[in-house]
Amino acid sequence: MTELNTAIDQAASPGIPAGNAGLVIQTSELSKSFDGRVVVDRVDLQIHSREIFGLIGPNGAGKSTLIKMLTTLLPPSAGNARVAGYDLAREPRAVRSHIGYVPQLLSADGALTGYENLLLSARLYLIPRAQRSQRIREALERTELTDAAGRLAQHYSGGMLRRLEIAQSTMHRPALLIMDEPTVGLDPVARNTVWAHVRNLRDRYGTTILLTTHVMEEADALCDRVGILHHGRLEHVGTPAELKAGIGPDATLDDVFARIAGGDEQTGGNMHDVLQTRRSAAEHG
Incomplete structure (x- = not known):
């Protein structure tokens, strides 16, 4: 598949050194x-500033491992x-601060209110005390959680929890937001709300977003480009339209996925994968 040919807005995202403003992620033979x-x-892999990039692939393809390397949770075995x-x-440390x-699994603390979760995040991100109240207020407004700020997070719906987690992870105005299965377990209404917030982060704040998903509709509707990981290799990268055109005039991303991974016995995942997915869905539902 061809790389995206359409010009992408390459204005710098917050905090990126000027000399590297065009690319937010650039890997070379990164291996684990x-x-x-x-x-x-x-x-x-190259991901441009202000781009929403989707990473898809069957279970066991290496998506989670790649994400863990990019977030500094795992050291690479080779490459840079x-x-x-x-x-x-x-x-x-500089990567983590930007x-x-x-994560896919629940990260908000149900025993804290929405406001308290955000205050904890503000402290963890070392946001100056004088700026915390304003940052929290902006985050609540941005994710439409102002009226629920005083409620315990354990009483939030799945969609509200995901929006709270997005608010927590963007308190420090990062250049890059990485999301692992952002709408897992959510109903269509909550999923569309999360999509709207993701687009708003990109359009209003210039945030670059890398997300993994098993929902081809999500990748098609939300992502500027999509990368397909299979057996640890990045096999194809392109816009959803380009990837579909490579299969046929009426193809969907489901067809693209099936063409690449359909013969893979690991596509359905093992018992551990199923249990983890169902547990995550239950926590968010």
């Missing part, structure tokens, strides 16, 4: 092995990467 087994295999303008291996991360 466990006990001699290659999980991520020489991935070359720059994230938000900083070297992943040599400047991990990214936000929303």
Whole structure:
């Protein structure tokens, strides 16, 4: 598949060094092995400023491992990467200070109110005390949670929890937001609300977004470009329209996914994968 040919707005996202403003993620032969087994295999990936990039692939393709490397949670076995303008291996603290991360599993504390969750995040991100109240107020307004700020998070709906987690992860105005399965377990209304907030982060605040998803409709509707990871390799990158055109005139992204991974016995995942997905869905539902 061809790379995206349409020009992308390359205005700098917040906090990216000027010399690297065009690319927020740039990897070269980034690899990860466990006990001699290659999980991520020489991935070359470029994600532009203000882009919403979707990473899709079957269970076991290496998506989570790649995300963990890009968020500094796992060291690469080989290759190199720059994230938000900083070297992943040599400047991990700088990388962490310029990214936000929303994991698939629940990260908000149900025993705290929405406001208290945001206050905790503001402290963890070392936001100056004088700025915290304003940042929290803006985050609540941005995610439409102002009226629920005083309620315990355990009483939030799945969609509200996901919006709270997005608010938490963007308190420090990161250049890059990484989201792992952002709408897992959500009903269509809540899912569309999360989509709207993701687009708003990009359009209003210039945030670059990398997300993983198993929902092809989500990748098609939300992403500027999509990368398909299979057996640890980044096999194809393109706009949803380009990827579909490579299959046929009436193809969907489901057809693209099936063409690449349909013969893979691991596509459905193992029992651990199923249990994790169902647990996550229950926590968000």
